[in-house]
Amino acid sequence: MLNSPECSFNLSLNDCTFKIKRDDLLPDFMGGNKVRKNSYILNSLPCLPDVIITNGGAESNHARVCALMAARLGIKCHLVLHGEEDKSDYLHGNKFFIESTNTEINYVNSHEIARTIEIAEKKYKSRDLDVFVIPGGGHSLDGARAYIAAVDELAEEPDYIIFPSGTGATHAGLLAGVKKKNWKTQVIGISIARQAERGVAAIDELYAPLCAELNIQHNVDDVIFLDEFTFGGYAKYNAELIKFIRELTSQTGVPFDPVYSGKALYGLTQLLEQSKIPAKSKVLFWHTGGLLNLQSARKVYDTNI
């Protein structure tokens, strides 16, 4: 049930052909790349734990998926969330879905995450419950392996795969998946937050062992992680990005958000404009989700647009 549709994508840019891989339409748990990762992570365990604990931002897609997945499996979920809790009375965003479950939530400051997870873990273990801690964002080898498998769903070898690159497992998996198939595809992650040095290190932390496991020649230079389109950091955006999202949604009929897919698509159009992706290329945009981030985002007012 994990296949997502691969559709034609009517960008009219630089005489390239475009396709879009719609992981935002994965049927379970409101879709997105976190569905693939967390399904793979839980399926890889020898047996289902009684409790999963994980962490993320207050509007985290990863947290939403973990909460809903645990609810459907009938196990407990404990979330350690940082950042500002949304106090809106709209029934929107990831918050609505997280709070639809019986998930236990601690809102903490960033520096308290590790300790809070530790305390929760001890609490459940003292009750003789099996606990499994999923790394924030599903950043683990199994999270990345989900994307090695996902590459197998593609109908043909693209020249470029472009996608939003965050904590690194999606990126490491896509790159390893492409190498495993002996494709020449360039895998280009558009950073949605991190600067290149930290971003590449996090990706390579997973990519290097995956190469060893798959007998692929490892070269860190294959990790292409562009940090020019972050719009100032995680979940930051300006009126220019929102204008861009509106235009591209209108042109293509596909939703984009200002946290993930919108930034990556913006990066793609810039690469095309700068002819860093040559004419006649076969380009695949991998949509990793984010509609709920759009739905809980607010207008911004820039004076310089």
Place this chain on the structure above:
Amino acid sequence: MLNSPECSFNLSLNDCTFKIKRDDLLPDFMGGNKVRKNSYILNSLPCLPDVIITNGGAESNHARVCALMAARLGIKCHLVLHGEEDKSDYLHGNKFFIESTNTEINYVNSHEIARTIEIAEKKYKSRDLDVFVIPGGGHSLDGARAYIAAVDELAEEPDYIIFPSGTGATHAGLLAGVKKKNWKTQVIGISIARQAERGVAAIDELYAPLCAELNIQHNVDDVIFLDEFTFGGYAKYNAELIKFIRELTSQTGVPFDPVYSGKALYGLTQLLEQSKIPAKSKVLFWHTGGLLNLQSARKVYDTNI
């Protein structure tokens, strides 16, 4: 590209087997039944008009689909919307997507809809433009024919098809589609707003001519339209319905909304509880969309829950 996934659906009720047809995951224009209807309607025209005009509520899914469809086709869209314009500064709901296009919008009172459409039509015709007026909600024979075709996507004959029934084209099409296949399936529409008398009349206005066209024996008693689960009318809901939606989303991992899918699913669970759908039945819930309605809905506070 119009197929939608048919998934297993883990309701554990009354020893029935459940499937869910996910029209909310139709890839184009944010999905839902209005995508099927309006695609069919436009594809049935001998040639593409220069302008489409249609009407709907301020948070209308139909209006969103028409606006995005017109944008992608490069034709003009003119919307006549009634009800209160959402003034929130969240980038949410159908409004965000409608306003992402160059659609012209008139906000009017209900009694001014027909006249406003007429004036707009005249304006475009005087400029020598081809105009096509799509009935509100896609309520037309072609809108219904889209759902005759949709029935062909089903993997097997269910005993029951349950879905949110609104203006009538989805209902007329599903019923005609089932009859055309000589299936014994009971097609049960859960009214999301209308009382039975008006609802059945609107459905039969399309169902009767479809029967004639398809050589099906017409019997208005085949139109099963249950008006006990409207929660007071269109887009009305209470805390009980929101609680129900949260529980069922948590149980199934599928999103439901308080305008369409949530009411229909509530109706289904009531029918099961009352044993009006017998044990061991094969039940298909047809999800016709509505996530954006959820995302722009507000909390309600009932004192009696």
